[in-house]
Amino acid sequence: MKLSSNENPHGASPAAVDAVRDAAAEISVYPKAAHTDLTAKLAEKWDLGTEQVWVSPGADGAIDYLSRAMLDPADPVLVPDPGFSYYGMSARYHHGDVRRYELSKADDFAMTADTVLDAYDGERIVFVTSPHNPTGATMARSEIESLLSGVDEGTLVVVDEAYGEFAEEPSAAALLDDYDNLAVLRTFSKAYGLAGLRIGYALVPEAWADAYAKVSTPFAASEAALRAAMAALDDEAHVEKSVESAAWAREHIHEQLEAPTFDSEANFVLCAVGDGAPSPRLPSRRA
Amino acid sequence: MIVRDCSSFGLPGCIRISCGTEAETRRAVETLNDVLAELEAAEV
Numbered sequence: 001m002k003l004s005s006n007e008n009p010h011g012a013s014p015a016a017v018d019a020v021r022d023a024a025a026e027i028s029v030y031p032k033a034a035h036t037d038l039t040a041k042l043a044e045k046w047d048l049g050t051e052q053v054w055v056s057p058g059a060d061g062a063i064d065y066l067s068r069a070m071l072d073p074a075d076p077v078l079v080p081d082p083g084f085s086y087y088g089m090s091a092r093y094h095h096g097d098v099r100r101y102e103l104s105k106a107d108d109f110a111m112t113a114d115t116v117l118d119a120y121d122g123e124r125i126v127f128v129t130s131p132h133n134p135t136g137a138t139m140a141r142s143e144i145e146s147l148l149s150g151v152d153e154g155t156l157v158v159v160d161e162a163y164g165e166f167a168e169e170p171s172a173a174a175l176l177d178d179y180d181n182l183a184v185l186r187t188f189s190k191a192y193g194l195a196g197l198r199i200g201y202a203l204v205p206e207a208w209a210d211a212y213a214k215v216s217t218p219f220a221a222s223e224a225a226l227r228a229a230m231a232a233l234d235d236e237a238h239v240e241k242s243v244e245s246a247a248w249a250r251e252h253i254h255e256q257l258e259a260p261t262f263d264s265e266a267n268f269v270l271c272a273v274g275d276g277a278p279s280p281r282l283p284s285r286r287a
Numbered sequence: 288m289i290v291r292d293c294s295s296f297g298l299p300g301c302i303r304i305s306c307g308t309e310a311e312t313r314r315a316v317e318t319l320n321d322v323l324a325e326l327e328a329a330e331v
């Protein structure tokens with residue numbers, strides 16, 4: 001039993017699985033129409049222009065696109081500590097520097113605008129993860145607004161909502177109408193159960209219309225992934241079931257585990273089980 | 288059973304448990320509680 005990578009325990013929507021099977025007949029053809037169709041569907045879902053939706057191979061791919069669009073050599077990015085390791089990896093692949101802001105265990109890893117701004121020193125990209133991995137904490141939308149207003153012109157705030165479906169907190173995507181220094185990351189890997197297909201996207205400001213063609217690979221996502229993502233979007237019942245099931249599991253872990261746990265709005269729970277000594281019984285994995 | 292050891296996140300002593308199905312989650316919590324009890328007994 002593997003409960004280490006925040007995958008969907010219910011798998012993908014059966015409709016998405018069918019879509020992958022159907023796509024098999026056409027995998028000799030480059031994915032073009034399906035890319036346009038998924039982009040249009042997502043633009044409609046988020047009430048944004050199609051040029052504001054950057055489909056990518058997972059949210060990881062979207063992080064790379066943003067690094068490529070934003071970073072010149074030695075440009076610094078600001079990432080949470082603890083936090084998701086790929087922000088820093090991507091920045092380094094693009095010859096950027098990595099700086100960190102601390103989330104404090106003593107403070108239940110609370111994330112406010114000041115948590116970030118106290119460490120902020122003009123970095124080119126600031127990453128916020130909400131819900132946060134691995135803590136499960138969210139940043140309130142009002143705090144994200146304060147952060148967007150508090151950074152310099154020329155800084156992009158990236159709000160990574162890889163676990164957004166599991167949270168009560170509304171998406172920061174609605175702020176894209178008012179701020180042109182915000183990008184929001186979403187993925188089909190978690191609530192939609194498509195981690196193996198590698199499909200996600202960034203939602204970006206309207207002013208960025210031309211940048212996608214410059215930073216994306218010509219065919220960013222596979223035909224199978226694009227079609228599965230469309231089918232998955234249509235199966236709202238599967239997402240609802242996944243979200244409800246995660247909420248139940250969080251409660252169960254909070255209530256029944258005989259160790260302190262942290263409040264989570266994601267599909268995982270951080271638990272303080274030891275004094276910090278290495279625990280050979282609990283092997284580790286990425287993601 | 289595999290959960291995520293969070294030492295690499297700079298959080299030694301912490302694990303991250305992904306939400307499983309109801310049956311998986313119940314089993315994970317039971318198993319972890321057993322391990323925690325054993326560790327505690329070994330310390331006394």
Ligand SMILES: Cc1ncc(COP(=O)(O)O)c(C=O)c1O
Pocket residue numbers: 006057058059060061084129132133160162186187188189195198199200287
């Ligand atoms: C916070 C966060 N962002 C992004 C990702 C990347 O997801 P993917 O590339 O599978 O879409 C993950 C996956 O674990 C994550 O935890």
